[in-house]
Amino acid sequence: MAPTEVLEQQGAGLRKQEDLTLLHEVSIATAGVSNLEMCIQCGSCGGSCPSAADMDHTPRMLFAMLRAGMRDEVLRSNTPWVCVSCYHCVVRCPQNVHIPDVMYSLKGMAISAKLFKDSTAPDFAQSFVDFVENYGRSFEFGLATRHYLKHYPLRLPGMTTMGLGMLTSKRMSMTPKRIKNMDQLKAILDKAKTMELTS
């Protein structure tokens, strides 16, 4: 007899084996040793989070949902996108969960599954990455122009003064910088794109 059946018979309240597939999947996809499985639901993360007020779920709640296998709800949550990577939660977490790194993994999963609710943040990240993949450097002027035209056209007039100020003071350039060995970087990234963290 399986141990769970024994417990069930004894009335221990454990009705079925918990399905932790999703939790493990996220943990394995995260850089470093995420310690996600170690979360004790204390809520220090949400209590330390400067942007929690704008989140659909606090990190604690999101991790409980992962444990419960609520894949779509987790990947639709705005929480990973509102995380500002300030690491307040990490240094206060008694279990040393790599919380912002878990958020990065969830963003990647939400993009792959196309489950994000608002495309502003994924588009911004993708535009940033596009410039980096083409030039080896970030390109602030191109990024800002592309992003604002697509997502905040109404904010553009208000931004013009700032943008011109940045250009005239040489804080922003209209031409991108390119690294010398782009071929090498491309070869590295192409190879890297064929790989995933699976163990």
Place this chain on the structure above:
Amino acid sequence: MNEYIFYPGCSMEGSAKAYYDSLNAIKAPLDMKLQEIDDWNCCGATEYVGINLIPAYSLIARNLALAAKQVNGTNTVMAPCSACYLNLEKADYYMAERPSLGTKVNEALSAGGLHYDPGSLKIRHLLDVIINDIGLDTVKSKVVKPLKGLRVAPYLGCMVPRPDYQRRWSDFERPTELDDVLTALGAEVVNFPLKTNCCGGHMTQIGPETAYELIRRLVSSAEENQADIMVTVCPMCQMNLDAYQSETNRYFGTNYHMPIVFFTQLMAVAFGKDPKEAGFGMETTSAKDALARIGLETPVVVSPAMKKAEGLPMPVRKHKKYASGQEASE
């Protein structure tokens, strides 16, 4: 001679040019020799990791591999930008903590003929090397124009003191290193409880309302503590608080004016450098009044003709969520 392998990062050549200029101005007095990583690339900021993990870490690791090839005398890589510093440090740390990540990243690097052994470099921030290698006594000995009477709020932001894998800082949330440098320059360091709180990061681009609230908290706290100026170690913090301060004011109907500059800029003027050489004048929220307090004039870099003193009357927007706060009682 304090020698370092140097990773400038993209913003030093762009929005944080004042940081670069002022770093160049203090290099000689502090006897620093910076050997730039040849053909370095972007660290991916906080964007690439959210899209694709192995490419993101491979992008960072290319810099580490190039730096390791340049090791000659020193194996310390110094980065002045918080996000660059954290990314380099994180790649180095996680490649060792999670060997499968290290293996895959090196597999990708080998496609470009490169390799990196985690742990072979030390990744450190500019402020760390100034405090711990060069030392406060040296800093103090170079001061020819003490910043007497200038009230400064020390603002580190998040990614330098946290997560701090190598335990290089005095505290995660209340580190004192920046205060000590500013005190050595003769400035009056005000109490600034939010010194490692977040500036909003990329939220100014993807969720401005979230960012405006974080910016408001910082500038209002600095103002409450009667700072003349805020000082930071991070290009992102400087950009958000400086360039988005007027939008934040418009959003909340407030009227804050809190200039923010890089700590190296104040070091440069304290070492007797010209404000222009120290990168002053490029800030959007003018530091003119603050500089005047130490008897210096701000150079004109941006033509003031662009800005009208008064625009058309605009309705004052107040977000319903924050309407019951401090602004409402004013």
